[in-house]
Amino acid sequence: MSLDTKASNKELIDEVLSVYPEKGAKKRAKHLNVYEEGKPDCGVKSNIKSLPGVMTIRGCAYAGSKGVVWGPIKDMIHISHGPVGCGQYSWASRRNYFIGITGVNAYGTMQFTSDFQEKDIVFGGDKKLDKLIDEVEDLFPLNKGISIQSECPIGLIGDDIEAIARKKSKQYEDKTIVPVRCEGFRGVSQSLGHHIANDSIRDWVFDKVEGKFKAFEGTPYDVAIIGDYNIGGDAWSSRILLEEMGLRVIAQWSGDGTLAELEKTPKAKLNVLHCYRSMNYISRYMEEKYGVPWVEYNFFGPTKIEASLREIASHFDDTIKEGAERVIAKYRAMADTVIAKYKSRLEGKKVMLYVGGLRPRHVVGAYEDLGMEIVGTGYEFGHNDDYQRTTHYVKDGTLIYDDVTSFELEKFVEKVRPDLVGSGIKEKYVFQKMGVPFRQMHSWDYSGPYHGYDGFAIFARDMDMAINSPVWGLTRAPWAK
């Protein structure tokens, strides 16, 4: 990017900061920057408390645990423990696809809650939880386990959900019952919820099953997909590639996943990790405890898919390496036709991203495969290691915004005027009103999958229809001055 862009991006940052009260401006200044080529990170602070009253886009620890990590495990019942709201707003809204008979042997699109009333706050909710688990067992006998997802009041009123979990587990033949301390006030964003959820798998799933899978017949090619939530089927369009190259996928974390898959994962030869942010913790643990190495990969867009397939294959013998080349060759023609069709329509288009997890960097390659350029990006709940990894993706002069506020993002988009914004549902309509094409990059805007080669074709189609929709030519009335 030119010096001009760099300078104007810096000016833009100063401009938005000037509107804050002094204290706020000082704090926000640390989260906004322009990427300088060659620097080890993006020059922003991250994973710090959001300022009150600024309209942060972030969520909470409960969202990170129930909504992201645990919710997709389809054969367990996840209880939103506390008042009704949290479970209601997160009910089936993340599009974690799964196969199963809902309400009978799968529960992914159901909302189970203890629906706390005032008396539960005053007298505590442990008795209610105790009874609730009996009712779950009675009415949903095929469930494989239960997780207790704590909402804010649980930690504040001093409930002992761990004791209840132990008691009920004993009562139901050593059933897996996982208490999760993911109260929404913990930490600064979803991120701590991911970590807490990871730790709860370590403490309440792994520790429990040691020795249980002695009979498990492993192969040298066993891998587990970690950190793919199967949004719109992403994990499926990824798994198919791993299988085609000769690997055996023994578990999916956690999209379309099951308790049995979680339990078997320490038997994998390699953990392949897509969303580093939400599942690096358990990957590191499995490496330390069980000696399972892990490798990060990126299945957005053919360039990154090819590199990732080879990177994954490098952990195995020639059979798999050849398999990777075979898969790459098989899909290259299709990927090339997709690019041939859409690149001419998308070439040179500027994109601004603001997403969570891995996407603020991971999707960059897919856009670049289509000839598009990322001019701004940022993380809702990234840490410094995310911003370090981002340097491999972004160009000099890219606008970087951490935990951006609605005010800042609106001003940035207004001034930069990108051809496309990729962010979430809360942002979508703001930018469309401004006449800026938009795609939701959390839910794939109800489309997807976007992972893998099959996903890339859909991604290209969707970006084209967003940017080149005739509707954008109608936003100004012909008589308007």
Place this chain on the structure above:
Amino acid sequence: MSQDTENIIDHVKLFRQPEYTSLFENKKRNFEGGHADEKVAEIGEWTKTWEYREKNFARQALTVNPAKACQPLGAIFAAVGFESTMPFVHGSQGCVAYFRSHFSRHFKEPSSAVSSSMTEDAAVFGGLNNMVDGLANTYNLYQPKMIAVSTTCMAEVIGDDLDSFIKNAKAKGSVPEEFSVPFAHTPSFVGSHITGYDNMMKGILTHFWEGPAREENGKINLIGGFDGYSVGNLREIKRVAGLMDADVTLLGDNSDVWDTPTDGEFRMYDGGTPLEAAKAALNAKATILMQQFGTEKTTAYIADKGQETVVLNYPVGVAATDKLVMAFSRLSGKAIPTELEKERGRLVDAMADSQAHIHGKRFALYGDPDMVYGLAAFLLELGAEPAHILATNGNKAWAAKVQELLDSSPYGKDCQVYAGKDLWHMRSLLFTEPVDFLIGNTYGKYLERDTGTPLIRMGFPIFDRHHHHRSPTWGYQGSLNVLVKILDKIFDEMDKDTNIPGKSDYSYDIIR
């Protein structure tokens, strides 16, 4: 087979390709550790039985698929109905992300609200600093004319006192002393989103009405309550009031802010009750409240101020709209215009034209208490037979009032009313005592899938159909929309049921 660039298929068709179906099969067989198919089928059948229903209704602690949300959602709904007002929710920040997403998914619109972003330290020391800094940030960044403060359950559990916090923040200069910061405590472990609406509406009125002496004029206030169709309905009320030449002040008019144009400009605020009008509303002659069970405290407050209150139950249908129109007429002293009388006649005309298709059909309904009351009343006017009426956030008084309505019509005699039950209860009801149609919100689609009962989408939220909230459901015109919605589903089902060539298509009539 991989994607064909000329015909790219997404999740809807992609995963039905053989390479994916065999992937699913392999995953299930080798790794999932699930139950045998026969066992799953057996349990699936068992969930349809009376035995299961009895167990299901014996639940005391577990709630499954409730049809209600929590208080602060409703507080935001009320707050954004006032001119340039920013809802400010004191407590954990994740809640606000959820509220904003929830509204955006329903209205397909931006939904602005801020949080005071309290974390662990605030849990220990209280959230005063968050209030002080938060109000200052909101005031500077978003330049509202009013900030309406509500609470999440976190702030409620630790006992933060909004009144003193706001006074403190003002003393510290967060916002000017004269700046409007109404508030309401909205614990999510009490009531539901409709309670939050009620509390915030009362909080805003209290803010403007305490102090000045009331000097009655001839105006009429109207409060809509929490309603997924507020965009269409409040505009319809304005139109009807215009026809009546009645001087009506809508309190909490969010019909513009949740329906802004795409014309190159993002309007964070649009329309809404002018703050001056909210203040002056104290002097109105009367207030009409469209949803009795969603505005109980507000009603009591207004009555206490000396105004007449007219309480309705979601005016859909002929008699309910008549009641509204007559109230307008009586309170304004203006005669009901011929035009409106004609509209009434047109609704009755449409009902007469189509009633044969609805007569005797059995309906299950769920949703917010007043909406289901209103719809039930309309169904009875059409000769339909409500069978199960359920409101997760309905109370005993509501159930009694619905029962009274049912008792007033021969078509209501076989109906049961369920207060405080959820959609998993409804599932059992639909299996054991089937009906022809189900009326409910988006989540009803799971019931439609499981029980085969066709769903007519009405209520909040509606996430999976677009734009219906822009059309009214109140008044003669709104009732006509509801009638058409019901008829469309009836005819679609009839067509689906009779379209097998050479087998059933003799009834696939071209005229119905």
